[in-house]
Every structure is written in C-alpha cells, then in structure tokens.
Amino acid sequence: MTEMHEAPDTIQEPRLWSDGRWTAKVIKNEDDDGWAVAMTLQGESEPALVGPWTMGRDKKNPKPLDVSAFHTLVKTASEVLRRHEQQLHAQLNKSVTIVAADGQRLRVALNIVPDEEGATATLRAEDAFGQEVARVPVSPAFRLTAASATAWADSGFERPR
Known part of the structure; x- marks a missing residue:
C-alpha cells in the first residue's frame, strides 16, 4: 500500500x-x-x-x-x-565547574523550565565521571556562580535558601 x-x-x-x-x-x-x-x-x-x-x-x-x-x-x-x-x-541552562572543599571536581548545573503557571528550576551536581552527586529544587531566580555552587557543595548540598 x-x-x-x-x-x-x-x-x-x-x-x-x-x-x-x-x-x-x-x-x-x-x-x-x-x-x-x-x-x-x-x-x-x-x-x-x-x-x-x-x-x-x-x-x-x-x-x-x-x-x-x-x-x-x-x-x-x-x-x-x-x-x-x-x-x-x-x-535557561547554566553550568560552572568547581573544586569542592574535599578536593572533588564538580560540574554544577542550573536548569530552568519556563511555564506560564510559574517556572521551576533544578540545581544539580555531577562528579568528574558525569555521575549525579546531588539534585535539589531551587527558585528560578537562583543565581548560579562559582561562589554559590561552591557554597552549595560545601553545605553538603543542602537546598539553598
């Protein structure tokens, strides 16, 4: 056919x-x-x-x-x-590479998903092998910098306020 x-x-x-x-x-x-x-x-x-x-x-x-x-x-x-x-x-997608206090090299990424009802955002850390180390929801207004990523890692990956 x-x-x-x-x-x-x-x-x-x-x-x-x-x-x-x-x-x-x-x-x-x-x-x-x-x-x-x-x-x-x-x-x-x-x-x-x-x-x-x-x-x-x-x-x-x-x-x-x-x-x-x-x-x-x-x-x-x-x-x-x-x-x-x-x-x-x-x-909507930013990332930085940092060295945490324990000497581990991490890639920290902020991913924002726009939505008419309200955007959402996720902060994620990966090790040198691309394995996810941590993931937390954050405000879409969160500013990802090397300093904020390092502070997040050094806090034990607690959700930033």
Whole structure:
C-alpha cells in the first residue's frame, strides 16, 4: 500500500509567497515610503523576521517576490529563530565547574523550565565521571556562580535558601 502525501499549500504571488511552512508577505513600511517583507512560520501569530524590501523599477511599488528571494528569506528567518532558541537555551541552562572543599571536581548545573503557571528550576551536581552527586529544587531566580555552587557543595548540598 502506497502512502499519499499532500503537497503543502504553495502561493506564489508578487507580494505573497508561501511553501506551506513559511510565508513571505511584502508590506508597506509604516516608518517611511518604502516596503518591508515579513516572514512568518506556519502557526505563529508574529513574524520571525521583518526587514526592508526593495523598490521596483517604478520606485513606487515593491519588487515582486521570486523563488530566489523567498529561499534567501527562509534561510535568514530560520537562522533568526535558531539564534533565538540558542539564546533562550543559554539563559535557561547554566553550568560552572568547581573544586569542592574535599578536593572533588564538580560540574554544577542550573536548569530552568519556563511555564506560564510559574517556572521551576533544578540545581544539580555531577562528579568528574558525569555521575549525579546531588539534585535539589531551587527558585528560578537562583543565581548560579562559582561562589554559590561552591557554597552549595560545601553545605553538603543542602537546598539553598
């Protein structure tokens, strides 16, 4: 039995292109007389990227979208999303390496899980072999530094206040 896959809804108009995943829409730039292009990922309410768009030959209307421009815009918008995800991951996942009072080298990690109801966070310590030594819940506002990680280890891994 052969599976049937529907082709994504494609739109190829001068001011609107879509491949079913990304949509490029040329819009009037509200700040001046020029034009802008907004790149929106399917299912998102806000564009991932809004940037200037080239004027056409008549210097009044926008240059029409084409396949090359669309692919470049998709690549750029995808990169913007990827960088945003990396930045968010870095904000939510931090780690430091310390040497505890007993001479043991530890990697201490703070992992924050965002939630509309209220974020949660976990502080975790691993030994040099990656084995978990301790894990405690902490406030998402906990500031992980080498000093706070060392103090936690030296306290016998008691939950920080």
